[in-house]
Amino acid sequence: MTLKKFIFAILVVIIGAGLFWLNFSNDKTDTSTTTVSTSNVVSTTDTTKGNHRSLIVFFSRTKGVYGVGELPIGHTHRIANYIQSATGADMYEIVPVKEYPSEYRETTQVAKAEQANNERPAIQGQIPDLSQYDTIYIGLPIWWGEYPMVVHTFLDQVNLNGKTVIPFTTHEGSGLGSVEAVLAKQFPEAHLLEGLAIRGSESDSDAAKTAVQTWLQRIGVLGQ
Template sequence: MTKILIVYYSRKGENYWNGGLKHIDKGNTERVAEFIQKAVGGDLFEVDTVKPYSESYMTCIEEAKQELRSKARPEIKAYPDNFEDYDTIFVGYPNWWGTMPMCMFTLLEKYDLTGKTIIPFCTNEGSGMGGSERDLKNLCKGATVKSGLSVHGAESAQSESKVAAWAKKSI
């Protein structure tokens, strides 16, 4: 039996939304992660950084750009229990500057992913998966990295059927 883990980083608060800024109480990526869990089961794990990003979205994305440029590996508060026991790992994130937030690199670099199935999903406001699938293939040596799902963040709350169909097909 496949053991599924859904790891994700999600931004709450001020977010880019259909060309403007909007406050959201639940992050778009978190919402998609919950739809995946509802569709295929598994355990949820939210990645959280020790040093929080700015509450201002515009400042946050500048911080993210600096992390990407410097290849930073921001410290995260915790790691999933028994990570090695999972066969299939959904990896979710907002697309920042064409890839995952650097904290996702911090998480994934900690583990030997040989033999695991990695299934990416991201939320964005029009940039799709960017180069994140390529980055995951480079990062997750020995793993099978499947095609990801891009969800328009502003439509994440209405994406349950699309997400569920994709998740069921992906495992």
Template structure:
């Protein structure tokens, strides 16, 4: 399965890298913005799988690290219909949703993003992109346009995929800053390393 994602990765990452270079990546030299109100939005599937052994999904753990460093509010995107416990079944469902450009429903109330200056938006990479349920969130939150947006992902080879491009396209008035990604395996096996990577990325961004 890993080899497979690596091939997908080469295609997606080369494409994303070229595109992101073309859209002028944000410099890290920005004034500190600690007084900004921050929201961390994330979707993470793996929670509760592996026989319930994994208490927190990979992306959820990265969201926690960001929250702890920035003192942000958080919002977890929970799909109305849970994804299958089986990894393979989930890849099939996810691919179908992507092919259909679906917008799976979100459970519960959405946050009021107008209160925030910066919104981090995280998810696992599914088929090179944000899961479609994250796209549901983006479609419903037109108030994100004009906010500072920062993508983060976990992956097994595809990095940030096309997440930055998706945000830039959907929210042209927003400043989309340099994102963060880690592999799910590193989050699982070496969370302290990921935490310190998150902290130095946020230091560079001024958070």
């Protein structure tokens, strides 16, 4: 190798190492992060505010919604967002593989048949690993007085014993339905806290935000 070629090779190595180092140090100073990337995780939180020991699991629809048809964001999703803002918890959305009808009446028929047959509709993507979480919120719209069956699919694939479990629902009259009783039966060793039920049609309001805040304080998640 000539001296010229040797000096050129040394320069290439030095410049390459410099570029790698610059890139690496940029990565280290970036504090905003997307959390739990293995599944249908929807939250992007700032690590300075995040609470990565708590996870908000929810199912919610924007189509076939009682009284309104279509929404920009589902009622239960909205409540999940209020909880996320107050607590900084991670979020995971249960997204079914199957498409439910976009009409309310048809959706109720599909949901009724799923319940009658005790179905477990498949969930898109991977269920998140819950081992890093102490507290799991479970949010759902009440369907025929109880869980949409796709939420049972989720519950059957996880073990919430030993964790703090906090249910919340949106509904149009049924409140929490069977939600607390089912959780208590399936996970007798879970620390089940009082749930919150909000009327879906009232979810986009200051009153709902306040109800979430007051409830989180009452159950001891937020300071009084």
